[in-house]
Amino acid sequence: MAAMKKVLLAVAVAAFAAFSGQRFLKLKEIMLASREIPVKHLSCHYLQNIEYGAEDITILKDGLAFMSTGLKFPGLHSFSDEPGKMYVLDLLHPRPTPVELQISGELDLSSFNPHGISAYTDEADDSVYVFVVNHPHHNSQVEIFRYVEEDTLVHLKTITHPLLHSVNDIVAVGVESFYATNDRYFHSDALLLVAVFLDLTWCDVVFYSPHEVRMVADGLRSPNGINLSPDKRYIYVSDIMDHDIDVFERQEGEQLRYIKSVAVGSLCDNIEVDHKTGDVWLGCHPNAMKLSSYDPEDPPGSEVLRIKNIHSEKPVVSLEYADDGHVLMGSSVAAPYEGKLLIGSVFHKALYCLLK
Numbered sequence: 225m226a227a228m229k230k231v232l233l234a235v236a237v238a239a240f241a242a243f244s245g246q247r248f249l250k251l252k253e254i255m256l257a258s259r260e261i262p263v264k265h266l267s268c269h270y271l272q273n274i275e276y277g278a279e280d281i282t283i284l285k286d287g288l289a290f291m292s293t294g295l296k297f298p299g300l301h302s303f304s305d306e307p308g309k310m311y312v313l314d315l316l317h318p319r320p321t322p323v324e325l326q327i328s329g330e331l332d333l334s335s336f337n338p339h340g341i342s343a344y345t346d347e348a349d350d351s352v353y354v355f356v357v358n359h360p361h362h363n364s365q366v367e368i369f370r371y372v373e374e375d376t377l378v379h380l381k382t383i384t385h386p387l388l389h390s391v392n393d394i395v396a397v398g399v400e401s402f403y404a405t406n407d408r409y410f411h412s413d414a415l416l417l418v419a420v421f422l423d424l425t426w427c428d429v430v431f432y433s434p435h436e437v438r439m440v441a442d443g444l445r446s447p448n449g450i451n452l453s454p455d456k457r458y459i460y461v462s463d464i465m466d467h468d469i470d471v472f473e474r475q476e477g478e479q480l481r482y483i484k485s486v487a488v489g490s491l492c493d494n495i496e497v498d499h500k501t502g503d504v505w506l507g508c509h510p511n512a513m514k515l516s517s518y519d520p521e522d523p524p525g526s527e528v529l530r531i532k533n534i535h536s537e538k539p540v541v542s543l544e545y546a547d548d549g550h551v552l553m554g555s556s557v558a559a560p561y562e563g564k565l566l567i568g569s570v571f572h573k574a575l576y577c578l579l580k
Contacts, residue, residue: 256490256491256509256510256511256512256513259510259511260510260511260548261510261525261527261543261546261548262546263546263547263548264543264544264545264546265545265546265547265551266544266545266565266577266578266579266580267577267578268545268551268567268575268576268577268578269575269576270573270574270575270576271313271320271321271322271566271573271574271575271576272321272322273311273321273322273323273324274291274293274311274322274568274573274574275303275304275573276293276294276302276303276304276306276571277293277294277295277554277556277568277569277570277571277572277573277574278291278292278293278311278556278557278566278568278569278573278574279292279293279295279338279339279340279494279556279557279568279569279570280292280338280339280340280341280393280494280556280557280568281341281494281496281557281559281566281568281574282341282342282343282496282559283315283496283499283559283560283561283566284343284345284352285345285499286316287314287315287316287561287562288312288313288314288315288352289312289313289314289315289320289559289561289566290310290311290312290313290325290341290343290354290371291310291311291312291313291322291341291566291568291574292308292309292310292338292339292340292341292356293308293309293310293311293338294306294307294308294309294337294338295308295337295338295339295359295570295571296308296337296359297339297359297570298362299516300515300516300518300554300570300571301518301571302571303571303572304571307333307334307335307336307337308336308337308338309324309325309336309338310324310325310327310338310341310354310356310377311323311324311325312325312371312374312375313566315561315562315564315566320576322574323374323375324375325375325376325377326375326376326377327369327376327377327379328376328377328378328379329369329378329379329380330379331367331379331382332360335360335361336358336360337358337359337360338356338357338358339356339357339358339359339391339392339393340356340357340391340392340393340394340405340449340450340494341354341355341356341357341394342354342355342393342394342395342396342402343355343371343396344396344397344398344399346399351370351371352370352371353368353369353370353371353380353396353399354368354369354370354371354377355367355368355369355394355396355402356369357391357392357393357394357404358382363384364384364388364389364390364391365382365383365384365388365391366382366383366384366388366391366394366402366404366432367379367381367382367383368380368381368382368383368400381400383432385432385437387406387430387432387437387438387439388404388406388430388432388437389406389411390406390407390408390409390411391404391405391406391407392404392405392406392407392447392448392449393405393448393449393450393494394450395450395451395452395459397452397456397478398433400433400434401431401432401433401434401478402431402432403429403430403431403432403440403450403459403480404429404430404431404432404450405427405428405429405444405447405448405449405450405461406427406428406429406430406447407427407446407447407448407464408427408446409424409426409427423445424445425443425444425445426442427442427444427445427446427447428440428441428442428443428444428447429441429442429444429447429450429459429461429472429480431478431480433478440478440479440480441461441470441472441480441482444461444463444466444470445463445464445465445466446463446464446465446466447461447462447463447464447470448462448463448464448492448493448494449461449462449492449493449494449495449506449507449557450462450495451495451496451497451504452497453497453502454497454498454499454500454502456474457473457474458471458472458473458474458483458535459471459472459473459474459480460472460495460497460504460534461495462492462493462494462495462506463485464491464492464493464509465491466485467487467488467489467490467491467492468485468486468487468488469485469486469488469492469495469504469506469531469534470482470484470485471483471484471485471486471534471535486531486534486539486541487541488506488508488529488531488541489541490506490508490509490510490527490529491508491509491510491512492506492507492508492509492529493506493507493508493509493555493556493557493570494506494507494556494557494568496557496558496559496560498560499561500562501532502534503530503531503532503534503560504530504531504534505528505529505530505531505544505558505559505560505565506528506529506530506531506558507526507527507528507555507556507557507558507567507568507569508526508527508528508529508555509524509525509526509527509554509555509556510524510525510526510527510546511524511525514549515554515570522549523548523549523550523553524549524553524554525546525547525548525549525553525555526545526546526547526549526551526552526553526554526555526567526569527543527545527546527547527555528543528544528545528546528555528558528565528567529541529542529543529544529558530542530544530558544558544565544579545558545565545567545577551575552567552569552572552573552575553569553571553572554569554570554571554572555567555568555569556568556569556570560579563578563579564576564577564578564579565577565578565579
């Protein structure tokens with residue numbers, strides 16, 4: 225009996241070791257730990273005033289771009305101890321320069337920590353509303369602002385809800401309604417690693433309005449960026465750990481119907497959509513290991529991808545910009561506008577580029 229117990233224990237240990245080794249290799253594959261990318265630059269220059277990243281950028285049809293800066297995110301590097309800020313940039317100006325937005329209203333700016341953003345124009349009166357994911361003290365909430373004059377955001381409302389427990393990004397579809405991605409199931413960093421290690425697909429997309437809040441898509445590993453097609457019929461979600469973009473169709477009652485996934489081969493963060501062409505632009509992390517374990521001697525690189533004809537049987541995924549981290553570290557968003565491209569990063573700088 226004692227000998228049998230030893231045999232069973234040895235078998236169990238061997239099985240666990242084999243499973244752990246397999247999962248470790250899978251984790252390295254997910255993080256693209258051994259990936260190197262070629263350098264492919266555009267005609268670019270750094271945007272003035274952006275020193276601590278531009279994690280997300282959204283551009284209105286009239287060329288007005290909003291940017292969130294100064295994100296502090298668990299497990300990622302930051303060059304700043306100051307609260308985050310919001311900037312606005314006019315892409316129709318001959319020399320676009322980011323201007324810091326002044327925030328008025330009852331919002332604690334000392335703990336302002338902006339992450340994903342979205343903007344909505346009310347067709348009734350052309351009012352512009354800016355939605356910002358905010359993580360004060362690592363909490364999860366959404367702020368709604370109204371954009372007034374040239375450089376002011378008026379804080380209107382803070383939204384919290386149990387279903388909005390770990391919001392990464394949002395896309396506004398009304399004055400007070402939006403879709404949001406929850407990028408983790410567990411709040412604990414240790415349990416998050418366990419979820420990644422075990423390949424759990426427990427994350428989701430939530431729809432919020434003042435009248436109802438509900439989960440509308442699930443079975444995701446780690447949804448990050450989310451955006452809307454120009455005709456407002458489709459929702460795009462970047463499942464960063466799956467290295468793909470999920471396409472959903474909006475149904476009656478704001479339900480989402482899964483259509484397909486488009487493989488992109490990189491850890492893509494935020495999604496922006498060209499207002500005119502419908503092309504999907506992605507700010508990606510070519511090697512997540514370098515991003516999470518920041519080393520200035522071997523910095524995390526940047527990668528911008530574009531998807532043309534995403535709804536066709538054969539979407540075309542192309543590399544538009546790539547850098548080894550010596551120009552731009554940790555790209556997180558790429559926002560196009562009429563031959564121009566803004567590339568933001570998690571904690572570094574932002575680029576203004578001209579497309580060929």
